[in-house]
Amino acid sequence: DVSLSAxxxxxxxxxxxxxxxxxxxxxxxSGNILKLFGLDPKHSSDAEGALTxxxxxxxxxxxxxxxxxxxxxxxxxxxxxxxxxxxxLPALDGAIRLSAPNAQSLLSAMGVPFAAALPGAITAxxxxxxxxxxxxxxxxKIEHSGQSLTGEVALSNDYFxxxxxxxxxxxxxxxxxxxxxxxxxxxxxxxxxxxxxGPFGFNG
Numbered sequence: 001d002v003s004l005s006a007x008x009x010x011x012x013x014x015x016x017x018x019x020x021x022x023x024x025x026x027x028x029x030s031g032n033i034l035k036l037f038g039l040d041p042k043h044s045s046d047a048e049g050a051l052t053x054x055x056x057x058x059x060x061x062x063x064x065x066x067x068x069x070x071x072x073x074x075x076x077x078x079x080x081x082x083x084x085x086x087x088x089l090p091a092l093d094g095a096i097r098l099s100a101p102n103a104q105s106l107l108s109a110m111g112v113p114f115a116a117a118l119p120g121a122i123t124a125x126x127x128x129x130x131x132x133x134x135x136x137x138x139x140x141k142i143e144h145s146g147q148s149l150t151g152e153v154a155l156s157n158d159y160f161x162x163x164x165x166x167x168x169x170x171x172x173x174x175x176x177x178x179x180x181x182x183x184x185x186x187x188x189x190x191x192x193x194x195x196x197x198g199p200f201g202f203n204g
Contacts (some may be wrong), residue, residue: 001026020056030071034109037069042111045072059084065094072109074100080128087157091130096137098124103144120145126153133157140165 006021026048027033031041033049049071057063062083069076080094100106103122112118122144126137137153151165 015060016058018056018058018061022052022054024053025051030073031109033069033071039110041109043109045105045109047071047073047105055082057081062091065092072100072106073102074098074106074122078128083130087133089130089133089135089155089157092128092135093130094128096126096128098122118144 003024004021006019008017008019010018025033025036027050028046028048030045030047030049031043033051034041036051049069051067051069053065053067055063055065062081065078065080065082067078076096076098078092078094078096080092083091083093085091100122102119104119107118122142124140124142126140129136129138133156135155137155140149140151140153142149148167149165150167151163153161153163153165155161
């Protein structure tokens with residue numbers, strides 16, 4: 001189901017008419033919410049999913065955004081601004097957060113190798129900062145199963161990823177699997193081949 005409410009204001013503004021409103025999408029299947037973000041869920045879920053976006057602004061000035069998405073038992077939010085651009089990456093500036101009482105369901109739906117070995121609650125947060133042709137994830141903090149990871153991640157317009165993180169003791173098998181094996185939702189084994197490229201088209 002999709003609902004949209006909006007109203008116009010400052011009709012005589014030299015920067016153009018401003019709009020304020022909210023978009024809400026709900027689905028009985030969590031996978032449909034992941035598809036809205038261009039993701040291909042690897043398994044279905046009976047859990048409902050939803051996406052809500054409240055916006056205020058226009059293209060020249062940019063938009064103030066408050067959004068929240070829920071799927072596979074996880075909840076993600078973004079609070080900040082969005083400036084329409086012609087670049088491959090969205091010009092988002094603000095705080096993002098993710099929380100899930102059990103990471104396994106979401107990670108498995110995203111196709112993460114060895115997701116079955118990653119149960120437990122997970123929380124994540126970061127500050128998004130657009131910079132030229134790079135989207136930076138600053139003040140990254142991820143907590144899962146009593147371990148904490150902090151640092152910074154950068155994503156360029158050609159989807160090249162660089163990361164500088166510290167503070168986590170990870171199983172090297174899981175790190176290598178996530179880096180080199182396909183994110184296809186199947187548990188890897190000795191016959192699994194390396195992926196042609198990174199998940200979601202990422203490089204680096």
